[in-house]
Amino acid sequence: MKIGILGDIHGNIEALKTAYQTAVEEGVERIYHLGDLGGYAPFVNEVAEFLIEKNIEGVQGNYDEAIAYDKTHCGCKYEDDFQAKMAQLSFDWTKRAVNEKTKNYMKNLPFSISLQVEERKIKIFHATPIKNNLYWYEEREEKFYLLMAQKAEAEIMIYGHTHIPYFKKIKDFYFINAGSVGKPKDGDPRTCICIVDIKRKDVNVSFIRKSYDVKKVANAIIESGLPEYFAERLILAK
Numbered sequence: 001m002k003i004g005i006l007g008d009i010h011g012n013i014e015a016l017k018t019a020y021q022t023a024v025e026e027g028v029e030r031i032y033h034l035g036d037l038g039g040y041a042p043f044v045n046e047v048a049e050f051l052i053e054k055n056i057e058g059v060q061g062n063y064d065e066a067i068a069y070d071k072t073h074c075g076c077k078y079e080d081d082f083q084a085k086m087a088q089l090s091f092d093w094t095k096r097a098v099n100e101k102t103k104n105y106m107k108n109l110p111f112s113i114s115l116q117v118e119e120r121k122i123k124i125f126h127a128t129p130i131k132n133n134l135y136w137y138e139e140r141e142e143k144f145y146l147l148m149a150q151k152a153e154a155e156i157m158i159y160g161h162t163h164i165p166y167f168k169k170i171k172d173f174y175f176i177n178a179g180s181v182g183k184p185k186d187g188d189p190r191t192c193i194c195i196v197d198i199k200r201k202d203v204n205v206s207f208i209r210k211s212y213d214v215k216k217v218a219n220a221i222i223e224s225g226l227p228e229y230f231a232e233r234l235i236l237a238k
């Protein structure tokens with residue numbers, strides 16, 4: 001069975017449409033999203049509407065949780081004060097922009113989804129199986145991976161949050177960071193779609209990158225009143 005994964009969309013409806021279309025063309029039988037539907041780009045309501053309309057199940061990201069529960073901070077981490085200031089502007093902007101339907105949708109997203117696909121147990125979550133705002137980069141030590149596998153009680157773990165895709169197999173555990181649909185941070189501005197193909201016990205993981213109109217979204221960011229900084233970061237994929 002082929003499963004399509006849509007990681008951190010972050011208000012980018014153009015990237016989402018392209019990613020979704022690509023997954024459909026790849027012949028996926030199911031599609032899931034990994035949460036963090038708003039922030040940094042203006043189309044948070046359009047993204048939620050699209051996911052509802054296409055009946056795409058998914059999990060709650062730290063950003064969704066913070067928006068849904070009117071928190072004062074998105075729970076993200078920053079490298080410096082400037083970044084923190086920009087991120088706060090984006091968070092406050094998004095809080096003002098969300099409608100009730102989007103907020104309710106975010107509120108009702110589960111922390112994780114457990115699946116049995118063919119002969120494999122899968123767990124889908126936003127960042128880690130214990131916390132939705134912990135950054136699980138590829139460089140983490142092997143013991144961290146194995147601890148997370150133990151917490152997840154699954155053989156295949158699918159998550160995002162860092163916006164940098166990777167796939168790692170340790171022992172008989174599969175760790176898949178699906179990257180980000182709407183805000184990649186690996187230097188490649190194209191949208192990222194993760195495909196997990198499971199046949200009996202065999203697991204194949206691929207990441208497809210597809211171009212979309214990044215400039216259109218960058219212009220929309222500037223026009224919306226969000227910091228221009230996020231338009232630049234989108235183009236640079238940083």
Ligand SMILES: [Fe+2]
Nearest residue numbers: 036061062161
């Ligand atoms: Fe996140």
